[in-house]
Each structure stands twice: as C-alpha cells, then as structure tokens.
Amino acid sequence: MSAVTRALEKELPRIVANYPGMHHSFEGEAREQADAFRSLSIGAAFVAFLIYTLLAIPLKSYIQPFIVMSAIPFGLAGAIVGHIIMGHPLSIISLFGLLALAGVVVNDSLVMVDYTIQFRPSPAC
Numbered sequence: 001m002s003a004v005t006r007a008l009e010k011e012l013p014r015i016v017a018n019y020p021g022m023h024h025s026f027e028g029e030a031r032e033q034a035d036a037f038r039s040l041s042i043g044a045a046f047v048a049f050l051i052y053t054l055l056a057i058p059l060k061s062y063i064q065p066f067i068v069m070s071a072i073p074f075g076l077a078g079a080i081v082g083h084i085i086m087g088h089p090l091s092i093i094s095l096f097g098l099l100a101l102a103g104v105v106v107n108d109s110l111v112m113v114d115y116t117i118q119f120r121p122s123p124a125c
Contacts, residue, residue, distance in 0.1 A: 002089060033092070040095055047099065048072075051106055059113075068109045075105035 005026065016022050026034075048069070055065035079098055083090055 036092055037095075040092075040099075044099060044102075047102070051102075055106075055110065064113060068106060068113050071105050071109040072102050075101050 008026075012024060016024065025031075051069060052065045055068055056062060059065060059068075076098055079094075079101055080090070083094065088094070
C-alpha cells in the first residue's frame with residue numbers, strides 16, 4: 001500500500017495541474033496509518049516522560065535518568081538501520097517493537113548505571 005501511495009504522491013501534482021480546481025486527499029488505510037503514527041508519537045512522548053519520572057524517584061536525581069535514557073536513541077537507530085539493511089519497511093508493528101525496545105534499553109542502561117554507582121569511590125571524610 002505504501003508503494004501505491006508514494007507513486008500517487010509523485011503523480012498527483014501533474015494530474016492536478018491538468019485539471020484545475022481538483023482537490024484530493026488520502027483516505028481509508030492511508031488515513032488510518034497516518035492517525036496511528038500521530039497517536040503513536042503522542043504515546044511515545046508520554047512514555048518518555050513516564051520513564052523519566054519513574055527513574056527519578058528511586059535514583060533521587062534529576063540528572064541520572066537522562067543518563068539512563070540517553071541510550072534509547074542508540075537502540076532505536078540500530079533497529080532502524082537493521083530494517084534498512086534487511087530491506088523491511090517500518091510498519092506499525094515495527095513501531096510497537098521500537099517502543100518495547102526502548103524499555104529493554106532503559107532496563108539495561110539502568111543496570112549499568114546502578115553498577116557504576118555501587119562501585120564509585122565514596123568521598124573522603
């Protein structure tokens with residue numbers, strides 16, 4: 001479906017130029033997919049805020065949650081590069097998988113930060 005939509009987006013300016021006054025819009029599955037992407041981006045922002053809040057409470061810090069969450073873009077970039085290498089387009093299911101990947105990356109990063117904090121030398125008295 002995305003290939004057909006891309007082909008139509010390329011040809012529509014030429015078609016509209018031939019028929020002045022013509023209006024067009026993408027409906028059906030294309031509109032549903034656009035709505036899903038929009039709601040998924042709002043959900044991702046909410047999840048990022050929620051992860052930050054849940055990390056800030058036990059870590060008792062405003063900076064350390066950012067350190068833990070700084071690994072998320074690297075995990076997402078790796079997944080997107082993997083899609084490109086394998087030739088798979090990003091789909092709705094892939095995006096849900098990327099949100100789940102963010103949780104796994106946060107967990108791994110949290111373990112690493114906690115390990116680092118435990119073995120940090122205590123300040124001299």
